[in-house]
Amino acid sequence: MRNDRKRGAEGRTQGLRRRLSPATLVIHGILFLSVGFHAWTLAPEVWYGRYLFNDGVLHLSVAQRMVQTLETGEDPLDHWLPNYALGFPFVSHYQMFGHLLLLLLDRLLAGTLPLWFLFAIVRYLLLSLFPVMLFLGARCFGLPGITAAFIAAIGPLLSDHGHYGIAYESYIWRGSGLYTQLVAMNLFPVTLGAIARCVRQGKGRLSTAALLLGLLYLSHVIYGYMASLSVLFLLFPFEGGRGWWKTFRRRAFRLEMIFLLAIALIGWFIFPMLADSPYLNHSRWEPVYKWDGYGAGYVWRHLWGGSFFDHGRAPVLTLLAGLGFLLSLFRGENRFFAVNFLFWGLLLCGRPTWGSAIDLLPAGRDLHLHRVIGAFQFHGVFLAGIFLGTLSERGVAWFSRSRLGRRSGWGVAAALIPLLFLLPLLPLWRERVRFYAENERWGAWNDGRVREEAADLEALFRWLRVHPWGRIYPGLAARWGGSFKVGYLPLYAFLGVEGFDAVAFLYHAMSLNSDLMVHFDEWNPAHYDLMNVRYVVSEGGRPFPPFVREVARFGRFHLYRASASSGYFGVVRVGMTFRCDKRGLYDLAYPWMQSGHLARRNFPLVLLEGTDAAKHTSAVSPVLEPGDPLPPVPEASPPGRVIWERAGPPRWEAEVEMAEDAYILFKMTAHPKWQVEIDGTPVATVMLGPSFVGVPAPAGRHRVTARYTGRPERWLWLGVGILLWLWAARRERRGRSRTRPTPSRNGAAGGRGA
Template identity: 30%
Template sequence: MAFNAIALLPEVTGAVPNVNDDAEHALFIQQASDAWASGQDPLDFWVPQVELGFPQFLYYQNLPHLVVVVLGKLTFGLISLRTLFDLVRYVLLVGFPLTVFWSMRRLGFSDVAAAIGAAAGSLLGGNHRYGFEYDSYVWRGLGVYTQIFGMHLSFLALAALHRVATRGTGIVVAALVCGALALSHLIYAYMAAITAVVLLLFGLTRANIAGRVLRFGAVGALAGVISAFMWVPFFAQAGYLDVSPYLDRTKYDSFGAPTILGWLASGDLLDHGRLPVLTALLGVGIVAALVTRARLLLLTLVLFVLWLVLYFGRPTLGPLADLLPLHEGLLFHRFIGGVDLFAILLIGAGGAYLWELARFEVSPRRLAAVAAATAIVFVPVLAERWSYYSDNATWMRITQAAIAADTDLRSVMSALAGQSAGRAYAGLRSNWGDTLDFGIPFRSVRVYNVLTFDRVDAVAPPYRGASLNSDLLFDFNDQDPAQYRLFDVAYVIAPPSATLASGLVPVLSTPKYVLYRAPGGGYAEYAAISRSEAPKSQPEWFESARAWLRGGSATSWEFVRYAYRDARPIDVPVPIAECPRPAISYQRAQPGRYDVLATCATDSAMVLKVTYHPNWHVTVDGHEVATFMVSPSYLAFALPAGQHFITAEYRSAPVKDSLFFLGAAVALGAIGSRIRLRVPRPRGWRTTIPSLREPILRARDLVLMNESVAGPALAVAIAAVAFLVLAPFTPRIAFNDGLGFDGRVYAWLTQALRGDHSVAVVPPWSFRLVPSAIVALSGLEVKLGFLLLDLLAALGSAWLLYRLLRHYAVSPALSLLAVGWWAVLPLGLRWALYYPVLPDTLGFFLLLALMVCALEGRFVVFGGILVVAALTRENLIALGPFLWLLHVRRDPVGVTLRSLGVGAPAVLVYLAVRFFPVVPPPPDFANWAERYQIDVNLRFVFENIDAHAWRYVLAAPLTLGMFFALPFAWPRRLAGFLRRELHWAYYVAMSFVVALVGGRDDDRYLYVLVPALAVFVFHIAPSSLWRSAWRVVALTALHLAAVRFLWPVGTSEAEYLQYTVSAMSVDRMVALVYFCGALALGGIAIARLDLGALSPARRAKAEASA
């Protein structure tokens, strides 16, 4: 494992565009995440970027992809999906020996056999034959990502099924594992089913036949229901999944016995390019099975031979292959997985057999020599693997460097990103597209691979060839202008020397590439339907569609309607004439949805240039219409004369979601059936509860004895617990790539501080250097760096808030309660989770630090923090008078001079970064002071634009909960306190002034009232209030409700704006006023109500409990 962990590390250290199937897997993960975020079905959605669009997850095992998507949600988008994808691959590859070891031990193999098998499992060398060798998974290899899951789960399923067969237990576990296997890799699930039949039959007797059949039937039924949402829609609509005639026949038929046995005998099957060490151990394992005749070894040998024979394929099996279920599209060459699985078991058995012989027949000294010799024998295996992985890392570095150095392509891709919708084309493998290889000597990646990496809709060589028309892309003729229109190729990236069709207009020319605008015509066009055909099979359809394409019918814009797999006749007569004067005034393309506003004076037909599938639904003016397939497997429908608004939408297969929830319910029920809750009897509870009182009281006394350490530690712990509770309910802001509004500018500032001079950062954001500088120095990704900085600042704020309240002699318990109330505020920890790339949390920490230093008379420390604050949130400079007002009565002259002295450096720094900026502003930037737009901000309030006067007044009451409401319960006490401590009066007034001139983010600006309000609530309130447990609980509940604790907040820009008082709709704000107003009145009533005054007995009881 250590060897693999080191050798495979380059797989996660950089995202390099893939040339293998991992390119599609990464794309599917990103599209699934987007589908989830936008409210689409992540189990079945449209992928428009490849193969003219296709519902990939309807036909492709998707549990491995959804694992990455869920991890992305759990990490709040802080780690990119591509990084998570690479991490999952890396962890599974490094951890594969653990799965092998555990499974072999569960099967009954010895520790030695399991250890040798586990080591051998990750060292197979099979020359890219799609087996368990890691050539199948690394960047240089084949990129069969889902097979990694299939490989792990195949071992686990074998162990679970063997337990069902031999012990009659573990039915639920076996069903769950087999269900997961079916959702991860259909072919490997197929192999597991055949293996299960052998396990059922091996050792079958009259005595156990009924029990075995029932148990295996139960496993199959449960696994089938759990995975039904995958395989039921798959088989129901399998006719729309391409069976490519261009795929190498050996993929379907395999290689035959002579070839495969030759590989096995020569060692090439398991030890390609090295000494056949593992092959030799396999041979020893076979001998051990025959010699010892151990039941487990014989079973393993039988299964190895079975899969070896099935791997021979059609050249050897002939008509017998047709006896296998689903034989028509079966990929026999993938049965190498079954061979490898049982070869690993036999290799482990062979190594253990040799170990036993050495242990019993040689002395300890000779045994050590044998062990050393064994290690030496394995050196060629490790050397070959190290060489392969080293070449893989080298190829990745060279490829990444070549792409990064290609500034011409970067310019072209930037220009392409700014164009309107349409497919791009960068050549094919059969033409000049093959030459766009970045000058890489081993020719790994082409420009059309980069299009997939950047999620650009493209006409490119298909990776998997899933859509019916994907094979027709090989016939795309870039010399024919009509084919650009047919495939909606709107942009072409070609070398300057390429000869292309006429009518292409250059958009951008560089020495290496030219970006052309091509006559794509748009995703939707009127068209003529000339005739109808009814192909009886997919090959017949393909020959007809290819003949249509090569025959030039696209030039005349006449399509063929195909009645292919139609359950009922289409009530649309043909031919349909082309619209004489078509007009399409509006088109909008989204993943899985197209909106069109079109006009035609006559009855006509419209063609959407996306792959036909029966799950497409088209509405015309709100009424659904029939759709049909036209060449080349496009979506079409008839239109009456006139102007129409058309919406085409891909919808998930009707039964998929229902089956998913059924499967999830069955899986949860199966898991629940294995859980046995043991609830103590009530009498036991009565004896247990009193015994807890003593430890609780001892813990309380211990905290009070060490309050100076335990109190702040508990405050930090409360904030950490709040963070953990809030995190699952708080998604990341989504717009601007998860950066939000200002966050995008702070990300640019971080880039600039890291030396990227291509970004321009405008003031005043460019003056707030401290947070971005910390993140830049950390080397972390911007969003992750800011979140960690925010988390540390929030935990530090909890400590400082506790310290602030303790300065006012607030009891430790009440100080901790105040920290808890603060931690749940919407603009506190939750804001840091939701919108991390902001200086707000660090600014609040610095604010509290300045307050504590001022209260404790630490003038020099105050001055140092104020300098940092001036480079974080410049409005914190206004806290200088707070220090002066706090101490001026003691020594007016001395305090004034000292206050000016500690404040001067911050003011100088404030001015220095503006007149001598660290990050220069853009050349056209004029006046940094104008960027604050103070006059505009004042107009918004004083003229009540967009009800902003009300937003300004209501922001604090609607976001600060009981912190804002309770001080109004004792107005006289509050007024007296402010007269005595003018610094707090100044601070409150200053906060409202800063919010008035600072901008229209009233929630964020007035959040800083929390320290003052916490002092007002917990220092001024009568002590009798906090001695009443029910009132503390009631006020806390009201506070949680008022601050919208765990209130759902969405990730889109619109949902974000509806969450903040400064931008939400007026109706929503009015509703919040009623809601929070009622809670505030309830809180004031509870605070003022003293039940003890109403009942002497109640007062005595309260005093006794206190």
């Protein structure tokens, strides 16, 4: 017993010496320097995080809506987001872990802090601590500590200017506001590292790796997808050795177990999203490169010119990544990163280079190919760190063997040699200081301008909240709405965060109505009625049609009411059928929106390929397909009117008077999980043009209610997935405990595991 205690004390002493050795202190010093640098330079992100104009507007709105669901009794995992693109069940089709994190923090703090402040704090912490996640991921791969430290220092220094990669331009106030990608960016290296530790080294827990992969998918589907493809290269024993087929099979089994456990954890999200994919828009307004990739010429020019890693400065990181690539090609233990760097670089070339072969990838047709630049940059960062780490190790080894290094007292100097290899990064730190200082100046100027008009904005929002609800038109982003600003922010950015429905800017384009909403004609009364545009906000002096009348003025903000809208509900006839898939809907619906059919309330029934409604709904003649001309406009009186309505969420209600058998139109994007009742009786819904909810109703007065129900069974699937994961984790833990050696009295390994 005394010997055991002595050995334990000696082990603790040796561990403390290792942790306090000069080499370890240098490693931790580099990591602390990287974290401290970004924590200091990015602190203004918190102060100016209230007023956003990028995708942060959407993400804050989603988090606010999640908090609201707890108050209204809706499902936080599957609910309706009415603010954008004429409504859409956003979180049922979009990665939500980052928003759930904000919801959890808000509940833990009992709502004592404003949600915008929590959002700013979380973004700031994720940006500041990203070097730590890179360090942990590199160590999980088994890379030396000094290499991991260089990777941690390099990662946050990328500059790619608008390529939506992992450079901080994608996340900060003046950047793109890619919050969910920021969450995924932090999980990506530790997920890859944890899987590599299990698959390649046989260490770690499969259940932990599966949990991280599941969270990565819930944080950002494309980053989960990239991780899943990246780890496939772990199956190949690049490090050499005999028995490669046996090694391959052993690794394949471990990786398969990780994938199966991850699927069990996220099946509640992935499978419903795939089932509802016909209702997910493939927007034609997004640049072609987002869907198709850049092409080999573009990728080569920007890689050679340094734009993927070093935009606007000397290509230091580009050079380091290239040298690391050449080095790792000939070092088996690091070849995984070189192969992935090459693979994702080739995939980034996309359809212009590979054509329809891209469609052979899982979900290849609906994949935002330009986002794979994230995986390309990640592996480039690792390669750059491997190159500096290798030089550092060799420098230390050379110095230690030299005559000076063998002298007493020069061991500490050898440990400090890695600091010399930080010198190439000094220009990058200087460039980042200037970049973040400009970000702070812009944020401060914007904050001052917003505060000057804050009272007028608050008065405008108060007026809108106490009057009948309807969509607001502050100008389309591509027209005068983009220049109608407070500071740097267009007015529609404020409307979204304040929870108002607006026809203005596509913060997301997932709704089938997205591509058509941007054709709103502010001089066409039928368009006001179709999209329920009840209010217009603009600066003074802008002309509007006679049915748009000014009702209030708040500073320079003029508020108008449009009398052309019947509200969120309407009564229409169905005089034709559109038969198409989601990509062909625009070609049919756009001419109809510009025709006289809309003013006559003569709507099309839409039978969308791939949906159950298309299989079980009878078509109304004539049946049109993309390219067919519209039928003549009929002459007829209005089929009915809306008497009153009450807008949600979670519930929309109205009383309508039908002059004949016709259809009740609900002006929210069609989705199979809308539940509509007429006079208390549930009725089957159909899709009416352009992509709204419709139900048939007989002549007479009726009370209609609409509520988005989502998929309550998600909670059952989630519970089953968690139970399966817990069962697997327990089995794994018990299996490890049975095989772990136990010390005997004489200190030798004994027991069943010996």
